[in-house]
Amino acid sequence: MVFLSFTPPWFNPWLDVWSQMPGLTLATTPEAEYGSFVLTGVLMTLVVIYGVSKLGGELSKRFGLPPVLGELLGGVLVGASVLHLIVSPETGAIATDSNLMGLLQRLGNLDGAALEHIFASQSEVISVLAELGVIVLLFEIGLESDLRELSKVGYQAAVVAVVGVVAPFLLGTVGLVAIFHTPLIPAIFAGAALTATSIGITSKVLSDLGQLKSTEGKIIVGAAVIDDVLGIIVLAVVASLAKTGEVDLLNVVYLIIGASAFLLGSILLGRFFNQGFEAIANKLQTRGALLIPAVAFALVMAIIANVIHLEAILGAFAAGLVLDETDLRKELDRQVMPLADFLVPIFFVTVGAKADLGVLNPFEPANRAGLIIAAFLLVVAIIGKVITGWAVFGQPGINRLAIGFGMIPRGEVGLVFAGIGSASGVLDKPLEAAIIVMVILTTFLAPPLLQVVLNKPNDPNAPADKSVLENSLSS
Template structure:
């Protein structure tokens, strides 16, 4: 069953569980879970901001603290946990009429709702990323950014997948998923650092930003293809080719069709008189595309991402981008905190012999993640003086996009706990490592020629 559009079926399961549990107690469990999620996300995010790190890392680490690895406040039935493992359920037993006989049904219903809300969060996240992407900017930066993006996707994917299969004997499907997680680049983190050191308008900066946006597009397509392979559990060359063509055709088709539908949607919004018209019409469009993507065996997030790209080209882009922020603030932290909460750091304990393979996988993924992006700068053609090392280093951070891969892979059952944790460790290390490295490699080079006197900083 698909991660993202299993939501309706999850709610049906919740309804069945709620019949055996007091609905008021289920709601109480959900409310306590939301308190834990939002407290963890804000505390972790605030700490990271003060350390000049992206808040998303704080949300992830906050999830780890409140989850399975530390406090066991936020645990999930689909991971094999029971009511006895949840401190929230134990707190309910102490403060309400919840009894041990009904605790398990309340726990299952509560954890299913939180999981469903977190899945909705990743749909909103990809819609927001698409809305912030600029197709015209991608075209402007040209072939050099395309070369960097393609090399930055292919190299780590191939090295990661083959290395896991042949060096660590990981099954093919999880290896492909882990390799796919290596393809992402966090445009928000890179853009922030480039702006701080005054290199956002340099040739290197523009190439990095353009390639990072293309990486996001290619990465989402890769994710859709890999997730579809997980559903079938087998690798067939013809099916892989079909899925790649389907994903590319869907993305391009949605953008082309959106150029015709965009003005229609704008006129519809202008003629409406009720509150929330821009936001709700846009979300309807995003959910329809998500549904279509799911029906044709792709991932729903590809549909929401395509919807964001389409609406970014309309006159409502600025207004919609402002209105989607509070919605994203409400749902997206649920996704990242839940990813962290389901991360079992105990699988990386070197004192346990069977965990050492997971540590080796984590180290391998980190090396491939760094090398696979650094080489991209040296793939740039042309004779002009460019800091090619800086271009490669600028592509290293995985950030929120890498976490999307980890979360989708874990929820789909494609990743075992050791591989999932190894991917999350790779995301954390590359995201922490890239900002200081980028400052160092630029400081050793003279400023390059800028492309514009007053460039507009891309949105993070």
């Protein structure tokens, strides 16, 4: 349901006049010329994304909140919940659900079939740009994450990740079966959706707060990376359950070995790669001599990760960790920031745009069962991650709440679980709505909670991470 119309009634006559003037219409509509309309749709969408991300980020920062929260809320404003400017076929939307597509149709005299074709193509382009955005974000996070420092908290990060996967999965699955009498496979699917952690959202909040290199930040990022690997394995298991009703153990073993070998192999080979990378970068004389080879390396690593059925962002993060060891890291980090400023907002705004707050409306009878289950899932989602802070050992004075809160946001990862479950027919409408509500609320709750606990560090004498703070302020 459209809550607000993008084109007010008084503007329609002007559109009619425009559409009747051949010299001012965008183009004719033969299929060969759809490309110009796709480009126009992409450009219009980017204008909306950049405008709302900057406005939301600035307002959020003025209220003392992380800018990423403003970008997410800006996405909600222009997305499926309010203005319907940015909607996605992934959520079941069609061209006529998009007010931007409606404007494009009026400007170009497009018929329904042409508009659907343009909508699908334009949405795919934006989706690819969003994926590139999160790849660049994780590459940047890898560059800012000192591998030697991460290794110092490796055991703690691994324990946090395992607890953060096992606890919510067991609590969610058992609770749904015992309390709500949910069938076992849908309950397992919902429990699996509770295991995810959005490393993109958490790491951006930590960077905005200047806490990425704090002990808590390193544990959270390390745990989120491991959690991402475990999440891939869990996703493979539940997807197999959804399709066949049984688990392919060979596939699970393959994923575990593949993920471990990829990360360890990347780090070990990186020591040899760095020398060659520096030699190449120093010999190149044209613009982008450092940035282009580095980004190309990150993309190659993302491709390799994707080919072996891991997440592309895992490859980008590994590439950042490898290049963090080079002497050129500080200059590279400086050059990557403008690229991240261009692409990363697309990711966060589109995540917010996909969140349909209509499922939170208690006056809709179809939503009530889902809201009750959602309340249960939200409690489990928070408790199952907050307790991870108390799984840390050998770190006296650690801010355990910060670690727990940092693991809370599910973000796009949780939406992937919900989408696969919906597409496979495993989830009924109430359970699907409950998962979506849980994902939305955990995504928006985590940034302000982290803001509160990280503004009150346990060790007041701990040195501030000056470089990260300066980067955050400059952005």
